[in-house]
Amino acid sequence: MAKTLYDKLWDAHLVEQREDGTALIYIDRHLLHEVTSPQAFEGLAIAERGLWRRNANLAVPDHNVSTLKKEREAGLAALPDVVSRVQLQTLDDNCEAFDVVEIPLNDVRQGIVHVMGPEQGAVLPGMTVVCGDSHTSTHGAAGALAHGIGTSEVEHVLATQCLIQKKMRNFRVEVTGKLGAGVTAKDIALAIIGQIGTAGGTGFAIEFCGTAIRSLSMEGRMTLCNMAIEAGARCGLVAVDDVTLDYFRGKPMAPDGASWDAAEAWWRTLHSDDGAAFDRSIVIDGSAIEPHVTWGTSPEMVASVYGRVPTMADMPDETARIGLSRALEYMGLTEGMAISDIKPDAIFIGSCTNSRIEDLRAAAAVLKGRQVAPTIRKALVVPGSGLVKAQAEAEGLDRIFIDAGMEWREPGCSMCLAMNADRLLPGERCASTSNRNFEGRQGSGGRTHLVSPAMAAAAAVTGRFAAVSEATQDLGAGA
Amino acid sequence: MKAFITHQGLVAPMDRANVDTDLMIPKQFLKSIKRSGFGPNLFDELRYLDEGIPNADNSQRPLNPDFPLNMPRYQGASILLARENFGCGSSREHAAWAMDDFGFRAVIAPSFADIFRSNALKNGILPVTLSSEQVDELFEALYAEAGYSLTVDLQACTVSLPNDEAWSFEVDPFRRNCLLKGLDDIGITLERADAIKAFEVQHRNRFPWVFEDIAL
Numbered sequence: 070m071a072k073t074l075y076d077k078l079w080d081a082h083l084v085e086q087r088e089d090g091t092a093l094i095y096i097d098r099h100l101l102h103e104v105t106s107p108q109a110f111e112g113l114a115i116a117e118r119g120l121w122r123r124n125a126n127l128a129v130p131d132h133n134v135s136t137l138k139k140e141r142e143a144g145l146a147a148l149p150d151v152v153s154r155v156q157l158q159t160l161d162d163n164c165e166a167f168d169v170v171e172i173p174l175n176d177v178r179q180g181i182v183h184v185m186g187p188e189q190g191a192v193l194p195g196m197t198v199v200c201g202d203s204h205t206s207t208h209g210a211a212g213a214l215a216h217g218i219g220t221s222e223v224e225h226v227l228a229t230q231c232l233i234q235k236k237m238r239n240f241r242v243e244v245t246g247k248l249g250a251g252v253t254a255k256d257i258a259l260a261i262i263g264q265i266g267t268a269g270g271t272g273f274a275i276e277f278c279g280t281a282i283r284s285l286s287m288e289g290r291m292t293l294c295n296m297a298i299e300a301g302a303r304c305g306l307v308a309v310d311d312v313t314l315d316y317f318r319g320k321p322m323a324p325d326g327a328s329w330d331a332a333e334a335w336w337r338t339l340h341s342d343d344g345a346a347f348d349r350s351i352v353i354d355g356s357a358i359e360p361h362v363t364w365g366t367s368p369e370m371v372a373s374v375y376g377r378v379p380t381m382a383d384m385p386d387e388t389a390r391i392g393l394s395r396a397l398e399y400m401g402l403t404e405g406m407a408i409s410d411i412k413p414d415a416i417f418i419g420s421c422t423n424s425r426i427e428d429l430r431a432a433a434a435v436l437k438g439r440q441v442a443p444t445i446r447k448a449l450v451v452p453g454s455g456l457v458k459a460q461a462e463a464e465g466l467d468r469i470f471i472d473a474g475m476e477w478r479e480p481g482c483s484m485c486l487a488m489n490a491d492r493l494l495p496g497e498r499c500a501s502t503s504n505r506n507f508e509g510r511q512g513s514g515g516r517t518h519l520v521s522p523a524m525a526a527a528a529a530v531t532g533r534f535a536a537v538s539e540a541t542q543d544l545g546a547g548a
Numbered sequence: 549m550k551a552f553i554t555h556q557g558l559v560a561p562m563d564r565a566n567v568d569t570d571l572m573i574p575k576q577f578l579k580s581i582k583r584s585g586f587g588p589n590l591f592d593e594l595r596y597l598d599e600g601i602p603n604a605d606n607s608q609r610p611l612n613p614d615f616p617l618n619m620p621r622y623q624g625a626s627i628l629l630a631r632e633n634f635g636c637g638s639s640r641e642h643a644a645w646a647m648d649d650f651g652f653r654a655v656i657a658p659s660f661a662d663i664f665r666s667n668a669l670k671n672g673i674l675p676v677t678l679s680s681e682q683v684d685e686l687f688e689a690l691y692a693e694a695g696y697s698l699t700v701d702l703q704a705c706t707v708s709l710p711n712d713e714a715w716s717f718e719v720d721p722f723r724r725n726c727l728l729k730g731l732d733d734i735g736i737t738l739e740r741a742d743a744i745k746a747f748e749v750q751h752r753n754r755f756p757w758v759f760e761d762i763a764l
């Protein structure tokens with residue numbers, strides 16, 4: 070029978086199907102970080118349980134780390150925020166006590182868990198991957214079955230190497246055609262969420278396919294799958310092709326020699342068969358997607374950079390009108406205003422959505438030889454990992470950012486969720502390459518507009534939301 | 549896990565769609581390495597007028613009088629009535645811990661985000677899905693009558709209204725059984741340890757690279 074990619078991954082990891090509809094699914098790789106693991110380790114210790122397979126687990130601190138070079142160099146013991154320090158120390162202690170492999174704070178391989186995982190080849194095509202973080206969906210870009218779990222499940226995976234799961238339904242999102250200039254994976258993601266809504270993918274595994282998806286790099290595919298959870302889908306998927314294989318070849322934890330060949334033979338089968346049945350399908354014309362900017366407090370509240378904030382009259386019902394007026398009030402915007410009239414005070418380029426080398430290159434291309442507008446009060450560039458940082462520095466991107474007036478930070482989640490000192494002040498408005506524009510996400514009272522890295526850079530230069538071509542016309546487009 | 553068989557309790561409203569887990573428990577509280585103590589910070593930004601800081605004395609903070617959970621009529625509520633897509637966003641189980649710590653035993657909404665639903669069930673909190681129309685009706689009744697309470701019966705899978713009407717809801721049979729008996733997932737799975745081991749052997753033969761040492 071013709072199978073979808075999700076069906077194939079599910080079948081290959083099915084330990085047993087139960088009559089009540091649940092199944093035991095075997096987990097190949099488990100990634101851990103400091104925020105969602107302490108209570109899981111504590112649970113194991115209390116129940117006197119050990120790890121099922123220690124080698125399946127890989128930990129890294131990322132959410133709560135300082136991104137300031139000085140604080141990083143001074144080491145954990147010198148971190149001024151005591152509560153953060155305890156949490157980071159607890160990860161180190163737990164990894165030691167349970168013999169879990171951990172990439173430590175100042176290791177060059179440290180980074181946001183979803184950047185580090187593929188970069189190290191710790192995540193590979195065909196694997197089942199879980200992490201106590203909803204953006205684990207990112208790894209579906211590799212043709213892996215990857216999703217976020219809660220802390221009880223973290224404990225469950227540590228102790229049993231399995232998850233109790235119900236099979237999701239299959240949702241096919243095809244993006245056809247060729248993307249326009251300056252349109253990126255982030256814009257595809259926002260366009261899809263704008264269309265299906267933040268609950269549109271609930272209960273589904275979304276497979277992204279079509280020519281526009283095939284043309285994306287692995288970085289772009291990761292950006293897209295990262296945002297699958299913002300559409301309500303616990304996992305996003307992209308079929309394996311040459312782009313995937315070229316990306317993983319030579320990664321530190323990837324197989325090599327005959328082992329690679331055996332792996333490649335299986336990986337080549339990781340696509341949906343012709344005629345496989347999907348429970349839901351949509352087709353989006355990729356050539357019609359424009360650069361997107363969110364204007365509200367949910368990722369589905371999104372418009373083209375050339376568009377406008379909706380009006381009350383556009384809303385279908387009372388609940389939607391209440392939602393709109395609440396969002397506009399929080400965001401300090403008026404109905405019907407042009408997106409290009411919105412003026413950010415802050416710029417954040419980073420997060421597991423958009424902090425990979427390709428993202429930094431795209432932002433640097435816009436910022437090269439230009440200055441951050443004087444109205445921008447803070448502008449951070451936070452690379453996704455130490456390796457991304459080193460690569461960017463080797464290419465001179467750090468100089469471009471610094472010369473433009475931006476801060477070049479150490480890797481971590483940073484202002485994506487503002488657990489550390491990097492955060493917005495109440496009322497501050499940010500052009501952010503992260504994935505959530507919820508109230509208070511980037512700091513209490515902060516206002517977030519989600520955009521691609523190139524669009525964040527364009528906003529930095531012009532002091533408002535503008536197309537990249539507009540931000541770069543002074544020196545000629547794309548200079 | 550504590551068992552959930554039937555629960556009668558006062559209902560409080562959370563009258564907005566897409567309540568996300570960031571809103572339920574803001575990130576600054578995720579620095580805690582404990583499972584308990586999150587209740588005073590549930591819906592922190594809506595509940596208090598000042599900014600929430602971990603380890604602060606919450607009893608000294610200014611309350612937002614317009615927020616339902618601060619209103620006298622909803623004191624002691626243990627059932628939350630909510631709108632579509634409740635619990636979307638981050639996977640933080642802290643959201644479920646905060647609900648539990650505050651004293652909520654059930655949430656009634658037209659729909660729930662997947663990860664929150666699963667986290668809630670693992671912490672003895674029952675997510676009850678009713679139709680939008682039914683939820684609308686409950687909101688109306690709740691606003692009309694102080695002291696409005698409901699009975700959620702997991703044995704019968706019904707929500708009983710004060711007028712003795714009973715509406716049925718569906719819940720995953722596996723989860724229902726776990727909740728009714730207060731069973732711990734890990735214990736249940738470990739009973740199948742032999743099956744997992746047998747699977748692991750054939751999985752290793754098929755995909756040996758997955759089992760390679762990951763030493764740094």
Ligand code: SF4
Nearest residue numbers: 204420421482485486
């Ligand atoms: S960068 Fe943001 S979304 Fe990604 S893992 Fe960190 S906090 Fe979560």
